[in-house]
Amino acid sequence: MQTYDFIVVGSGSAGSVVAERLSASGRFSVLVLEAGGTDRRFFVQMPLGYGKTFFDPVVNWNYKAEPDPGLANSADHWPRGKILGGSSSINAMVWIRGAREDFDAWAEAGNPGWSYDDVLPIFKALEDNEAGANQWRGRGGPVHITDNRARVHPLTVRYLKAAEQAGLPPNSDFNGAAQEGAGVYQITTRNGRRVSAARAFLRPAMKRANVRVEMHALATKILFEGKRAVGVEYVQNGETRTARAGREVILSGGSINSPQLLQLSGVGPGPLLTDLDIPVVHAADNVGRNLQDHQGVNYTWKATQPTLNQILRPWWGKLLVGLHYLVLRSGPLSMSMNQGGGFFRTDADQPRPNMQLYFQVFSTVLPRAGERPILTPDPWPGFSIGLSNCRPSSRGEIMIRSADPFAYPKITPNAFSTNEDVSEMLDAVKFLRRIAAMPAMAEVIAEEVLPGPSITSDADLIQDFRKRSGTVYHPVSTCRMGPDPSRAVVDPRLKVHGLAGLRVIDASIFPDNIAGNTNAASIMTGWKGAEMVLEDHR
Structure with a gap:
């Protein structure tokens, strides 16, 4: 079993950023587990090519929601990226941060450090905006923003x-x-090519000796010693493998895969886990709940x-x-x-x-x-x-159907x-x-x-x-952030309530959805989450 300082599960919009930021100093070793394969594919890099990736099982999880009464009982198609860069490699590339009021509401709900004034410097640091720098826009960052x-x-x-x-x-x-x-709309492209999180963050990080990226590696279980996460079990090329985390396991699988992996690992609603014969490591009713989507x-x-x-x-x-x-x-x-x-x-x-x-x-x-x-x-x-x-009041949930990590979870949007x-x-x-x-x-x-x-x-x-109607592919809040363990999954520093050595850093932690496309806020969350990890391990 190999040991790394940090194991990051998922190489998507947040995970790619986390891996880059944690490895930048050279102090820490980072393992990234990605269930999908390479992003070096023509229709991924060509911006309008995402019409071709919308149903492609090679790069797309192709989830399907439950028949929804609010959508005339239709079962909605939920594309999610199964590829380096995650959904940032197959999305529509619109760069919207969210409104000032969105982030101020996060902070007012008991999450210090997440107000608009707190996150604006991160957004500016991320950006290389073609329109130029000003008090809101950034220039010279890793994410090139095209002004069309x-x-x-x-x-x-x-x-x-x-x-x-x-x-x-x-x-x-x-x-x-x-x-x-x-x-x-401003979009995440540069010279006519998509700028995904993989291109902006993970590819540069992969050149470092202290970063290892394993593709086609499906995380199946978080390994615990008591209440502390110590590693991850994963399947790659049909073989079950394990990796140990000396400092932290970080889930960046997104709003579907992060709660799914927590539940598979014994962290979730107690009755659900008991019914599926999954040993309960930590009963947490909110894992998978509070699903919000546009x-x-x-x-x-x-x-x-x-x-x-x-x-x-x-x-x-x-x-x-x-x-x-x-x-x-x-x-x-x-x-x-x-x-x-x-x-x-x-x-x-x-x-x-x-x-x-x-x-x-x-x-x-x-x-x-x-x-x-x-x-x-x-x-x-x-x-x-x-x-x-922008801010629907309907709430759904994402719950596993069985203890089989290869079985897709049950997605219940409860739209309208x-x-x-x-x-x-x-x-x-x-x-x-x-x-x-x-x-x-x-x-x-x-x-x-x-x-x-x-x-x-x-x-x-x-x-x-x-x-x-149907999803516009912005699911959030299934591992919701908040100070109260009875209402949230992670605390304001993105640590899973009641457990040690385990964080969630992706859009699933949003306390509430934002007004607009969620990719920019997911990347910001990856950057801010990594800052918190580094602060705690100085």
């Missing part, structure tokens, strides 16, 4: 004008002074002028943009599907924005089994405006399970039509395709978004 304002499609410019006509102010930086308004839906229109459909669908168009990308590392393939977006309030009484917008200059209405047809859109000119809720979530989503979808009715967009719309002009009553609109 000069590169967007003309229809995106129309969307921005229509949003302004509908009452949303222009916003040049959602990570700046305020989040509210409409603008162009739910989203798209409205789609046919346009009277060409969209990206006309260039991405035909073979000659694919050839053209492919050559453009290979030679110049630019064009549609170098960008995210979400060029424009924004944040708005569903009513004036909301203290801050509670909905996020996404503008896509193509449409994918026609179904294609087992594929997300980003690179083969509809044969007619189409575009979509989507949205997702509160009247509040249903009511605000109803108001939100009406706002999508308001944007489309503004002169800047109405001038280029031939017809509404989804949900279609016949869907007008509140009851029909609710039925429609229940049928067509």
